[in-house]
Amino acid sequence: MDISINLPDGSSRSIPEGSSVFDLAKSISPGLAKAAVVGVVDGQQVDVSHTLQDGDEVRIVTKKDPEALEVLRHSAAHLMAAAILEEVPGAQLTIGPVTEDGFYYDIYLPEGVSMGEGDFGRIEKKMAQLAKKGQRFERCVAPSRQSDVFREYVAIDGGANKFKEEIIGDLEKLGAFSDAEDAPEVSFYKMGDFIDLCRGPHVPNAKWLKHTKLMKLAGAYWRANAANEQLLRVYGTAFFSKEDLAAHLHMLEEAKKRDHRVLGEQLDLFHFQEDAPGFPFLHPKGTSVYNNLMEFMRVQLHSRSYKEVRTPLILSESAWHTSGHYDNYLENMFFTKRKRRDKDDAQNIIDNADEDRPMAVKPMNCPGHLMIYKHRMHSHHELPLRIAEMGLVHRREASGVRHGMFRVQAFVQDDAHHFCTPEQIEGEIQLLIKFFFEVYGAFDLSDVRLELSTRPEKSIGSDEMWEKAESALKKALDAGGREYQVNEGDGAFYGPKIDFHIRDSLGRSWQCGTIQVDFSMPERFGLEYVGADGARHTPVMLHRACYGSIERFFGIVTEHFAGAFPLWLAPVQVKILPVSEKFNDYAGKVAAKFDDAGVRVEVDYSDERLGYKIRAATMQKVPYLVVVGQKEADGDIINVRWRDGDDIGETTVEAFVEGMPPYTVPALAASLREQTVEAAE
């Protein structure tokens, strides 16, 4: 008896009853059979050993398909788990999923069992042995806890493993081991002596897993909850070929060179030191970039009728009680603490002197803006009122989370608050989403992810307020047709938010922009406006930041451009390189002309040869290198090359400056406006 199988191209094929995906592949071509990783039957991934039924829709996945790599890595995680069980007696397996660039397996190490990166060599060797043996991955479904498969599994890992037991328990709650129609299967995969609970599917055998490498160790919590057991997360990666693995490792090396912490040192932008953990020291060049980022934002704010303000760094604790920060944000705040000298003994310092009026350093700018709003009466004619501040905030961060410029303890937010009527909320949010994307576009940042975060456990305000705020954000997102991910319970304590996430050179995602709706704080601070009806109403407040923090955005931009900043951001835009000391005077004159034109220029007066100066300036990623020697001095000209080596040739300073792309913030902003207008036409 033959059965008929439907293939993706619309054709159908007859094969003998009882045939597997592998048999089907073989009947098409032996090459395909060899290349088959898994099959997809009626939209469901299955092993190639899966037995087909009459009428099945079947697609055969080979290593060319992107999903094949995930299967490979999932199998590699099992291979690693098998090796770890042998090499680290006592280790217990929990879960082992695939990640974007590899996989990990979370291992529980009971008291007395330890494992470090020093064990990688042994484990990898064992994995290589297992891969060479090439045993099959065999799927076994356990019909009950009493079945042979289940017993075999328990004997190896399940006996005292509460983690796997919890997973099986969850499956049972869904009906596993029952006779129900839709009961989930409890499947195990055997590879030689190793057996593990797993949904599958897997590559046909361990021979596929030769190009696997352990990457790093990390801590993780069971089910991502800090209250649960601490697990050891072992990361690895796997590829179909040696070349792909090598290319991946090379890519990681290259990404490290783009790391803003590395570039910060090389380009003399900033540094950190132990005396001030998480507080960056910005050097002159870093400050130049930083200020230009801020200036660029100021232009954007100005054209959208924001009013810039400055509010105090420190407010009384009572203000933070009013805002709710004291109750909800205490752990992240810096408080002032007074010290006094003993009246009778000046050497004796009283450390815990009582503060008459305890103060706290601001972790957010909102209370200050609320106070400015409240200072006088407002009419509905003024709304929406957009108050902006390049606000320096301080936030205590747990020691393990600081990370270069991406996660610091003091940073400037390009912060603003929109005070508006409830009717204006949606329009304001739509304006903001468009605004933010325009800014990211100006930096050529296209990989921006949106997330909508809803009410967290610790929060202020009524259910009704939260619902209104969340739906306002959703509506604005949907109106713009933007894709977004919902993070339940991740909102700020005063309101839900839309976050804009951007990736760093190593693919880690960082929150930059944010838009938050807040019905609570205006009420807590007693804000009002007089409506058209002559009555007083409470305005709604939107918190928003586009860069998020200048520090973080600086880091993102540094990595995005690998330190080769666009001309308008480059700390040094033109470097003058005299061919020898004889031309230092002429170099100085040329530099003065650039300087007059508002170009950031430096001269290399060192007693080095031209080749050395070119190399030094190139490594500093200075956009334009200007060579001056006898010929240039004689003709009152310059000789220009671009940082990537392209020769621009001989010209005069005046002609060159004239032809330069926008090199100041106002010029850049003007050219971007022109582009937007052109695009609209």
Next chain:
RNA sequence: GCCGUUGUAGCUCAGCUGGUAGAGCAGCUGAUUCGUAAUCAGCAGGUCAGCGGUUCAAGUCCGCUCAACGGCUCCA
């Protein structure tokens, strides 16, 4: 905060099983006056993160603290 790793000159890194520190680059001095990615020579630079312990002797072994790195959790 948790898990793992690390901390040696301004920077990047050597320093084996304990016997009182080295290189390259950067810096300084001198020679050289040079044409598109490193001219030559010399000099100077370190309480080996900090504190405590073991030892005749600690950069090296042990403990604690701090910081950094990779993750987890948390956030801009």
